[in-house]
Amino acid sequence: xxxxxxxxxxxxxxxxxxxxxxxxxxxxxxxxxxxxxxxxxxxxxxxxxxxxxxxxxxxxxxxxxxxxxxxxxxxxxxxxxxxxxxxxxxxxxxxxxxxxxxxxxxxxxxxxxxxxxxxxxxxxxxxxxxxxxxxxxxxxxxxxxxxxxxxxxxxxxxxxxxxxxxx
Ligand code: ADP
Numbered sequence: 712x713x714x715x716x717x718x719x720x721x722x723x724x725x726x727x728x729x730x731x732x733x734x735x736x737x738x739x740x741x742x743x744x745x746x747x748x749x750x751x752x753x754x755x756x757x758x759x760x761x762x763x764x765x766x767x768x769x770x771x772x773x774x775x776x777x778x779x780x781x782x783x784x785x786x787x788x789x790x791x792x793x794x795x796x797x798x799x800x801x802x803x804x805x806x807x808x809x810x811x812x813x814x815x816x817x818x819x820x821x822x823x824x825x826x827x828x829x830x831x832x833x834x835x836x837x838x839x840x841x842x843x844x845x846x847x848x849x850x851x852x853x854x855x856x857x858x859x860x861x862x863x864x865x866x867x868x869x870x871x872x873x874x875x876x877x878x
Pocket of ligand 1: 841843
């Protein structure tokens with residue numbers, strides 16, 4: 712069997728996934744080609760307000776990623792570096808879309824490294840096709856009756872329509 716350069720290496724892709732979009736899925740698909748296993752970590756931050764519950768965000772991610780053999784979805788409400796340490800994982804994946812993402816991502820990467828020096832953050836540039844997609848943009852469009860079927864999986868689009876029908 713052909714070995715990957717990073718054989719036996721696992722990586723964590725943390726995020727809110729509120730909800731998961733094709734932009735996230737593209738990053739996951741590409742990372743899963745490089746690393747042996749990707750753990751998609753659905754996070755919970757008390758300072759953030761989410762449109763979907765922790766459980767819904769996790770379920771949508773699980774359903775959207777069920778066909779990927781080496782991708783596992785895990786929900787986690789602790790500190791990212793503690794998860795890495797507890798599971799002996801060194802690599803965190805993050806996606807970059809625009810310059811404005813960079814400032815925040817750089818700060819987070821430095822903070823995480825300061826807390827846990829063994830880890831590294833790997834950045835993947837967004838695919839051109841998905842560069843403008845964000846969870847918040849998708850929600851805004853659905854709220855005004857727009858079609859997001861090319862930006863999120865079918866079941867996620869249905870959940871979004873359900874959410875905004877109620878409100
Ligand atoms: P968080 O609240 O942790 O930023 P998000 O779900 O918004 O969680 O994003 C998780 C990661 O996915 C971030 O690194 C973000 O930059 C990246 N990301 C989100 N949308 C896209 C996209 N369309 N293309 C590439 N990366 C993306």
